[in-house]
Structure formats: structure tokens, C-alpha cells
Amino acid sequence: MSLNIDQIRGLFPVLHQEVHGKPLIYFDNAATTQKPLAVIEALTKYYEFDNSNIHRGAHALADRATRYYEETREAVREFIHAKEAAEIIFTKGTTESINLVAKTFGSKFIGKGDEIIISTMEHHSNIVPWQMLCEEKGAILRVIPINEAGEILYEEFEKLLSPKTKLVSIVHASNALGTINPVKKVIDAAHSFGAKVLLDGAQSTSHLEINVQDLNCDFMAFSAHKLYGPTGLGVLYGKREVLESMPPFLGGGEMIKEVTFEKTTYNEIPFKFEAGTPNIADVIAFKAALDFIKDLTKPEIKAHEDSLLAYAKELTKDIKGFIPVGTAKEKVSVLSFNINGMHPFDVGQMLDAKGIAVRTGHHCTQPLMKRFGIEGTVRASFAVYNTKSEIEKLAEGVAQIARFKNK
Incomplete structure (x- = not known):
């Protein structure tokens, strides 16, 4: 058909x-896709009929808004075939998702002399956070070279891997060239050295079937606005065990269980990483974009x-x-x-x-x-x-x- x-x-x-x-x-x-009417109408409907903060209200509007918000989380889980909805964190975009990992996983698990591997074709948002982390921690940034066609030299990547490698962060599909990287091979090789892998899925998610469990990546970052959805909204997928091991990104409401002046205990995932009032309207409208893609296949x-x-x-x-x-x-x-x-x-x-x-x-x-x-x-x-x-x-x-x- x-x-x-x-x-x-x-x-x-x-x-x-x-x-x-x-x-x-x-x-x-590749910069941003246009929005179908269903997304625009979903935004309008939220502000016309359902505008309320989520998770903490006891009234009908809060209940509706919370339900719609969490329905989108489940739709994202299905879209990338994550194991559970709790592994889906809403952010401002791919850039914030990558920075979240750098500031939390990076600050806890990467130290002096450790190594991070990226590729030559990375977007600045998958370069600069790792440079900042390396400067802060005394870690080393390694770069996979590419050939004239714009493909990574996989054998050179294998040479970069070592017990010092703590993270490989690589684009799934290049925004500048369109190259689809052999990420499953990259992930398997990185895991053999005990390293975690983050995939920049900003481009791949709108074109390719994504199954994070099959890929076995530890993180994937992507943005709604490249998926026929609203701007200012992104997703970070992370494996439960990895997310639970990471400290919070921001402090404030929602990301806590209990606060006293002596000590704060943190909420469960994904809420531990979603401090403050989130981008409720755009999250809700994003489901209409995912439904649009799902209907077309x-x-x-x-x-x-x-x-x-x-x-x-x-x-x-x-x-x-x-x-x-x-x-x-x-x-x-x-x-x-x-x-x-x-x-x-x-x-x-x-x-x-x-x-x-x-x-x-x-x-x-x-x-x-x-x-x-x-x-x-x-x-x-x-x-x-x-x-x-x-x-x-x-x-x-x-x-x-x-x-x-x-x-």
C-alpha cells in the first residue's frame, strides 16, 4: 500500500x-518538520479545556491533564519499544537530554583519565557537553574518523576502545550528511569493554524503525519537533538500572519524595529527572504527532x-x-x-x-x-x-x- x-x-x-x-x-x-493539524488542535484543546498543572492536583482538570501527559509517555515508550514508560524522561530537546547525561551519569561515573568516544560527524550538542565534562574531570575525548563518503571507519573505532572507555556517544543518523551509522555493532563493541552508549536519535527517529531493546543502547536522545511534533520538547530514554544509578539533574518540585532542612529524598524515575512544571501542552500534543506517524507506518x-x-x-x-x-x-x-x-x-x-x-x-x-x-x-x-x-x-x-x- x-x-x-x-x-x-x-x-x-x-x-x-x-x-x-x-x-x-x-x-x-532535518532542522524541523512541519506540524499536522491534529498537533495544532491538540495544543489548542489543552489550553481551551484542560489547562492545569499535573500529578499533584485533586480536581478534574488536573486529573485529565495528568492522564493525557502520561498517555504520551506510554506512546513514546511504544514508539521506541522501551521496556517500560518509567524509562522515558521528558526534556527540552535532544541537546538537554545529552547534557542531562553528561551532568548526571558523567559527574558520577567519569573521572580523571577515563575516556569518552564520539565521532567526527557529531552535532555540536554531542561534542560540547563532553568537552565540558572532560575539562571538569580530567577525562579524555576520543574521536572516530570518517572516510570521504562520510562513513565512520569502524576498524579505527575498535582501536579506540579500551578499559578506560566509559562512554560512547554517537549520532545514529547524521544531520549534515544523512549517514546511518552501524550503531548496533558500535553498541556491542562498546559493551564488551564495559562502556555505556548514548545514541543521538534526533534524525533517525523520524526515518527509521527504533527498538531500543534490540539495539541495547543505554541512552537515546531525540526531539519532538523533528517528528512532526511541537518545539521545545525532547526525550531521553535510559535503561532503568542506569537511570536509577544517576543523581538528579535539577532540584525542585516533583523530583522529590520528602524534603526537610536536614535531608531530601528523591523521587522514583522518571520523575527524579523532571523537576518543576513541565512542558505539559507540548507533551500532550506530541502524542498526536506520534499517532500520525503510527497511522502512516x-x-x-x-x-x-x-x-x-x-x-x-x-x-x-x-x-x-x-x-x-x-x-x-x-x-x-x-x-x-x-x-x-x-x-x-x-x-x-x-x-x-x-x-x-x-x-x-x-x-x-x-x-x-x-x-x-x-x-x-x-x-x-x-x-x-x-x-x-x-x-x-x-x-x-x-x-x-x-x-x-x-x-
């Missing part, structure tokens, strides 16, 4: 507008997005001056490229004039760009509501820009 893309597009109000007098073509999905979504990427590669491969960046065999639907002799920002502006929204720059992966000897790229990233006719418009626009520069 193939997806009805016209019907799907009808669920997204933002897509039906003009930009600079041209129909909007939205190819910036991940395999159908991936098949459509893979076909778009293949079509884009085919239509652009013979354009004079077109330089693809990131040609891994296994990729999510990201086409990163440059045009010979042009700055990515200029290309992005010229495409924007045609109504085509792409991302330009270093994509918060400056070390990766340095590895390729470039300032940045133009990134077109595709989602379930994109069409082959839109890909054709992109290819036409790129070809016109390349001819202008390389004639």
Missing part, C-alpha cells in the same frame, strides 16, 4: 502558501523518503558544478551539496527566491566541515509530505544556479 501524499499534504496548513510569489517547497525537514514513510532521495540524486548527478557531500551507502533522506565556486548561503538565497526552503551553513557540525575542507553545505532534507514534482523544481533551480556560475 502506497501513501496518498496529496491527502497527507492536506493535513499540513503551513505547506499551502506562497513565498516570494512562488508555492512553498519545504526542504528543511514507519516502513511506508521511509520507502517514500528513500524514493525522493534517490530521485534527487538521479536528477542532480549530471549537473555541471554540482558537488555532493556525504555519499554513504546507508542514508536517511538528506541531500547535502555545494555548487562549485559558490558560497552555500548564496545558493540558499537563490533557491529561496524560487520558493524552495533549504538549510545552508555548517549545520552545527563545524569539525565535520573542517574534515571535508569546506565552510558548509546546502542541505535539502525530505519528509513524508514532499513530492517528486518538488524534487524536480529543486533540480531545475540547482541547475539554473550552477549554469549561472559555471558557464
Whole structure:
């Protein structure tokens, strides 16, 4: 059964507008996906009918809000196939989820001379927290190199592993290149040395089937806004035994069992890591986004997005001056490229004039760009509501820009 893309597009109000007098073509999905009407309506409904704080109220609104909030937690558990809902922690986003692990697991279990391994293709949010931790603790940061296609050199990763390795934190699918990393192999190898593994799932969760129990990762971090959900909301998955061993991240309400001036006892997971009033409305609305994905099914979504990427590669491969960046065999639907002799920002502006929204720059992966000897790229990233006719418009626009520069 193939997806009805016209019907799907009808669920997204933002897509039906003009930009600079041209129909909007939205190819910036790796930065954030657009929101279906069901998500927007769920946000409105909460504020219209159910607005209340959760977990502590004794009245009807608090009861409803709490129930809806915890239903989303269960939906997330199902979405990533976690063992139990208590292993799902709500945060502000992938960045906060990674920082939570650095500040809690890192502060307790990583010390002087210990080693943390990341890869060359990491987003800054999976580099900087570990650098800060290493500076604080006297630990050492090791980096997995990559080849010209943008794939990790797995044999080099194996050489980095040692009894000193306490954590491997690696992106599941690269935001800048689209590369899908062999994370199951990475996890198994890291575990053989007793190290824990965190997966940055910001990109992979919207494209790939995720089963954290099968992967056997210790942590996974991802964001709602890249999954057709609201902004300002993220998830940290962690194995129960690991989360229970970690100290709290923030102190305040909800994360406690009992407070006296002499001593505080902490709440059970996940509440130990959810201090204060959470982002209730967006958590509740996130369930509508997960339901949207569930109804379409991940395999159908991936098949459509893979076909778009293949079509884009085919239509652009013979354009004079077109330089693809990131040609891994296994990729999510990201086409990163440059045009010979042009700055990515200029290309992005010229495409924007045609109504085509792409991302330009270093994509918060400056070390990766340095590895390729470039300032940045133009990134077109595709989602379930994109069409082959839109890909054709992109290819036409790129070809016109390349001819202008390389004639």
C-alpha cells in the first residue's frame, strides 16, 4: 500500500502558501518538520479545556491533564519499544537530554583519565557537553574518523576502545550528511569493554524503525519537533538500572519524595529527572504527532523518503558544478551539496527566491566541515509530505544556479 501524499499534504496548513510569489517547497525537514493539524488542535484543546498543572492536583482538570501527559509517555515508550514508560524522561530537546547525561551519569561515573568516544560527524550538542565534562574531570575525548563518503571507519573505532572507555556517544543518523551509522555493532563493541552508549536519535527517529531493546543502547536522545511534533520538547530514554544509578539533574518540585532542612529524598524515575512544571501542552500534543506517524507506518514513510532521495540524486548527478557531500551507502533522506565556486548561503538565497526552503551553513557540525575542507553545505532534507514534482523544481533551480556560475 502506497501513501496518498496529496491527502497527507492536506493535513499540513503551513505547506499551502506562497513565498516570494512562488508555492512553498519545504526542504528543511532535518532542522524541523512541519506540524499536522491534529498537533495544532491538540495544543489548542489543552489550553481551551484542560489547562492545569499535573500529578499533584485533586480536581478534574488536573486529573485529565495528568492522564493525557502520561498517555504520551506510554506512546513514546511504544514508539521506541522501551521496556517500560518509567524509562522515558521528558526534556527540552535532544541537546538537554545529552547534557542531562553528561551532568548526571558523567559527574558520577567519569573521572580523571577515563575516556569518552564520539565521532567526527557529531552535532555540536554531542561534542560540547563532553568537552565540558572532560575539562571538569580530567577525562579524555576520543574521536572516530570518517572516510570521504562520510562513513565512520569502524576498524579505527575498535582501536579506540579500551578499559578506560566509559562512554560512547554517537549520532545514529547524521544531520549534515544523512549517514546511518552501524550503531548496533558500535553498541556491542562498546559493551564488551564495559562502556555505556548514548545514541543521538534526533534524525533517525523520524526515518527509521527504533527498538531500543534490540539495539541495547543505554541512552537515546531525540526531539519532538523533528517528528512532526511541537518545539521545545525532547526525550531521553535510559535503561532503568542506569537511570536509577544517576543523581538528579535539577532540584525542585516533583523530583522529590520528602524534603526537610536536614535531608531530601528523591523521587522514583522518571520523575527524579523532571523537576518543576513541565512542558505539559507540548507533551500532550506530541502524542498526536506520534499517532500520525503510527497511522502512516514507519516502513511506508521511509520507502517514500528513500524514493525522493534517490530521485534527487538521479536528477542532480549530471549537473555541471554540482558537488555532493556525504555519499554513504546507508542514508536517511538528506541531500547535502555545494555548487562549485559558490558560497552555500548564496545558493540558499537563490533557491529561496524560487520558493524552495533549504538549510545552508555548517549545520552545527563545524569539525565535520573542517574534515571535508569546506565552510558548509546546502542541505535539502525530505519528509513524508514532499513530492517528486518538488524534487524536480529543486533540480531545475540547482541547475539554473550552477549554469549561472559555471558557464
